[in-house]
Amino acid sequence: MTNLVDIPKVNAKNMTEKEFFYGHKACAGCGGSVAVRLALKVLGERTYTALPAGCMSAVGFIYPQMAFNTNAVITTFPGSASMASGIAAGAKALGQKDVKTVVFAGDGGTADIGFQALSGMIDRNDDVLYICYDNEAYMNTGIQKSGLTPYGTKTTTTPAGKNIPGTVTHKKNLFEIIAAHDIAYAATASIGYPQDYLNKVNKAKHIKGATFIHVYASCPTGWGTPTETSIEIAKDAVDCGLIFLAEFEDGEYKLNRNPKEFAPVKDYLKKQGRFKHMTDEDMDVVIENRDRKWSRMRKQWL
Amino acid sequence: MKTNKIFISGDEAVAQGVRLSRPHVIAAYPITPQTITVERLSEMVEAGEMDGEYMHVESEHSAISATMGASAVGARTFTASSSQGLLYMAEGLHYCSGGRWPVVMMNANRSVALPWSIYGDHRDSLSLLDCGWIQVYVEDAQEALDMIIQAYKIAEHKDVLTPMMVNLDGFILTHTYELVDIPEQKMVDEFLPAFETPNKMSFEEPKNLGFSSKPDDNTEFKYQQNEAMFNAIDVIRDVDQEFAEKFGRKYHDMVEEYRCEDAEVVLVALGSVCGTIRVVVDKMRAEGKKVGLLKIRYMRPFPEAEVKDLARRVNAIGVIDKDISFGYEGTVYTNVNSAISKIDKYVYKSNFVGGLGGRDITKADIEEMFNKLFSGVENKSEEKVEFFSLNVETND
Numbered sequence: 027m028t029n030l031v032d033i034p035k036v037n038a039k040n041m042t043e044k045e046f047f048y049g050h051k052a053c054a055g056c057g058g059s060v061a062v063r064l065a066l067k068v069l070g071e072r073t074y075t076a077l078p079a080g081c082m083s084a085v086g087f088i089y090p091q092m093a094f095n096t097n098a099v100i101t102t103f104p105g106s107a108s109m110a111s112g113i114a115a116g117a118k119a120l121g122q123k124d125v126k127t128v129v130f131a132g133d134g135g136t137a138d139i140g141f142q143a144l145s146g147m148i149d150r151n152d153d154v155l156y157i158c159y160d161n162e163a164y165m166n167t168g169i170q171k172s173g174l175t176p177y178g179t180k181t182t183t184t185p186a187g188k189n190i191p192g193t194v195t196h197k198k199n200l201f202e203i204i205a206a207h208d209i210a211y212a213a214t215a216s217i218g219y220p221q222d223y224l225n226k227v228n229k230a231k232h233i234k235g236a237t238f239i240h241v242y243a244s245c246p247t248g249w250g251t252p253t254e255t256s257i258e259i260a261k262d263a264v265d266c267g268l269i270f271l272a273e274f275e276d277g278e279y280k281l282n283r284n285p286k287e288f289a290p291v292k293d294y295l296k297k298q299g300r301f302k303h304m305t306d307e308d309m310d311v312v313i314e315n316r317d318r319k320w321s322r323m324r325k326q327w328l
Numbered sequence: 329m330k331t332n333k334i335f336i337s338g339d340e341a342v343a344q345g346v347r348l349s350r351p352h353v354i355a356a357y358p359i360t361p362q363t364i365t366v367e368r369l370s371e372m373v374e375a376g377e378m379d380g381e382y383m384h385v386e387s388e389h390s391a392i393s394a395t396m397g398a399s400a401v402g403a404r405t406f407t408a409s410s411s412q413g414l415l416y417m418a419e420g421l422h423y424c425s426g427g428r429w430p431v432v433m434m435n436a437n438r439s440v441a442l443p444w445s446i447y448g449d450h451r452d453s454l455s456l457l458d459c460g461w462i463q464v465y466v467e468d469a470q471e472a473l474d475m476i477i478q479a480y481k482i483a484e485h486k487d488v489l490t491p492m493m494v495n496l497d498g499f500i501l502t503h504t505y506e507l508v509d510i511p512e513q514k515m516v517d518e519f520l521p522a523f524e525t526p527n528k529m530s531f532e533e534p535k536n537l538g539f540s541s542k543p544d545d546n547t548e549f550k551y552q553q554n555e556a557m558f559n560a561i562d563v564i565r566d567v568d569q570e571f572a573e574k575f576g577r578k579y580h581d582m583v584e585e586y587r588c589e590d591a592e593v594v595l596v597a598l599g600s601v602c603g604t605i606r607v608v609v610d611k612m613r614a615e616g617k618k619v620g621l622l623k624i625r626y627m628r629p630f631p632e633a634e635v636k637d638l639a640r641r642v643n644a645i646g647v648i649d650k651d652i653s654f655g656y657e658g659t660v661y662t663n664v665n666s667a668i669s670k671i672d673k674y675v676y677k678s679n680f681v682g683g684l685g686g687r688d689i690t691k692a693d694i695e696e697m698f699n700k701l702f703s704g705v706e707n708k709s710e711e712k713v714e715f716f717s718l719n720v721e722t723n724d
Contacts, residue, residue, distance in 0.1 A: 072531055074401065089545060092536035097529035099400055100538035102419050105393030108385060112353060112397025112405075113529075115381040119352035119403050122531075143393065146386030 036068050036228045037221060050093035051085040055253030057243030057260055058082055060217045061159040062130050068227040071096055074113045074127045078106040078135040081166040104139045106131045107147035110154040126155060126231055133160040133174035137200050148207040151235040161245035169248045173198045177312055178304045186303040196315055204238045205274040212274040216242035218261025222271055222282065242269045250299015259297060265289040267316050279327035291316065331509045338501035341469035341508045342434045343368035345476030347378050348516040352403035355383040355394035359413040360446045361498040362436040366408055388413035392420030399429035400537055402528040404480065407431065410498060411438035411452045418456060424491045425460025425553065427538055428527050430483035431491040438498040439685040447686020448498035449650040450598060454659040460553060462492040462560055463627040465598040469506040472496045474577055477516055481567045484523050487559040497600040511575055519574050557629045582631035584623040587613060591620030593644040593701040596664055598624050601648060601689050608694040619698045635667035644676040644701040650683040657713045676704040679713040687717060
């Protein structure tokens with residue numbers, strides 16, 4: 027096990043002033059770009075970044091305007107984890123030291139099309155930190171349902187009407203699927219709790235081998251929320267219990283936040299255009315699912 | 329010249345060529361009939377005969393992705409596949425050539441499903457002719473080994489920077505044994521310098537690679553890619569010459585003509601069947617018939633100049649295709665025919681489609697093809713496309 031006790035803490039006060047992801051064309055209030063910007067500040071200049079075709083690559087690499095100040099490459103949509111594995115293997119074979127390879131991929135690029143390569147990367151324990159920024163749909167192509175789109179969400183491929191309440195399935199348990207690989211370190215986070223996210227990126231940075239962070243990242247364009255509330259809404263998601271903050275380390279789960287009481291789910295849902303159509307009954311399905319999940323997590327992880 | 333011959337299969341010869349080329353990263357996924365190559369390579373890594381990183385990827389898509397990633401930091405890479413696996417890589421093959429990453433791969437030519445067939449034909453690689461890779465087809469195990477070494481020198485050349493696929497016929501070459509000369513490591517090191525490229529991410533000079541383009545600049549990138557492929561023609565010639573001087577084996581650049589000097593009719597083919605055609609040419613020549621063989625080595629870049637030059641000198645050209653582009657004709661024929669159409673002369677042409685899914689192409693088949701070419705010239709026939717083992721013409 028890596029000794030993580032002596033890792034210097036990174037916070038808003040001591041974090042580098044340097045920017046490694048700027049001048050990009052992301053939408054106002056983009057949560058994904060916040061997740062990338064913060065993580066790169068922790069990871070620093072000796073970082074190779076791989077991003078699949080998706081929002082962050084679409085807004086960051088428009089020739090000749092390149093938005094990454096560090097080394098970065100767009101990968102094929104299904105191949106971000108494997109291209110990152112190759113980068114790490116190449117760097118090792120060339121004798122490069124103190125190098126970190128990181129992937130930033132969205133929910134579709136991670137839980138759907140990129141999953142096979144991700145599973146292989148973890149299985150081989152390649153020296154890559156994989157960060158999934160989860161905005162709960164394929165936003166780059168215009169808000170289509172992914173495997174991490176939650177129940178009830180209206181997307182352009184799951185329209186809500188009289189017969190169907192939008193998305194009829196719940197989010198995949200991505201964090202637990204990753205943990206089931208017996209990965210050295212996995213965590214969930216939210217850009218609404220930035221210090222927690224920074225700490226987790228920092229921890230993963232210092233672990234050799236495959237690591238994974240699932241960070242909740244709001245999308246005003248896809249969610250129908252005001253651009254100035256992106257951090258707030260990502261915090262609300264945690265406070266109402268639909269998103270949880272946890273870690274998996276040395277084969278053990280750990281709940282980082284276990285509130286006695288949740289903020290009202292319905293308030294969180296009603297703030298967003300994507301859930302506007304949901305009836306009270308639909309919202310009850312969401313709450314029941316949350317409670318079932320928390321009951322299991324508390325029983326098994328505490 | 330000193331030789332060090334051992335009795336090995338085509339797959340093993342490829343593995344030897346890879347070992348001698350010292351790649352930093354090998355990423356591959358097993359598929360019949362390529363598997364022996366990746367098994368031997370892992371044994372070589374285990375035995376300490378190679379220094380590279382051996383990645384056990386979970387699919388061919390990841391094999392090509394991983395080699396691109398390693399190449400993007402300046403590492404020399406190798407992968408290998410066949411058939412369904414090559415098709416699964418297809419997205420990555422285009423991506424790799426567009427990214428100008430000079431990955432070298434071996435493809436064990438095999439039929440593609442459906443129906444399933446593990447046996448050889450050229451439908452896998454020829455269906456990916458437009459993916460921007462240099463494609464060479466070899467005739468025997470020695471050529472396979474030698475072309476792996478040459479491939480790195482060609483692909484990594486600063487004017488080329490284009491990935492290269494070395495194709496060898498499934499089973500006929502991959503699984504048959506031959507005496508193969510294994511060059512000395514020292515000589516290969518002298519021949520093949522370390523991989524240097526400006527097209528990489530580095531901490532001294534950080535880069536953003538694999539970017540998007542707009543309609544205003546995409547054509548410029550594709551033009552440069554096309555130019556690089558044409559540049560490869562000169563590089564192929566120079567590398568083959570330098571290889572001949574160093575190792576005493578020459579492969580005649582883009583094509584090899586066999587007994588074509590005064591030939592009246594010629595068969596054009598790729599890969600291992602050329603060995604059979606040589607035998608038939610010798611037999612028919614002994615009978616006074618003026619026949620010859622044009623072995624096409626490179627399908628991309630295409631040897632247009634060589635085909636035109638030959639067409640000016642002969643009366644008939646027959647093209648053997650171990651593939652069919654459904655609804656038209658064989659792909660090799662389409663390419664050869666395009667070159668012939670650019671000269672101002674009547675040449676009788678015929679396309680012989682066969683050898684699909686591993687069906688044998690016999691000496692008798694080849695002799696019959698030559699005879700059909702002679703009668704086609706005599707009768708001033710229209711061009712013909714036929715499935716020769718079925719004895720049917722598709723343009724009746």
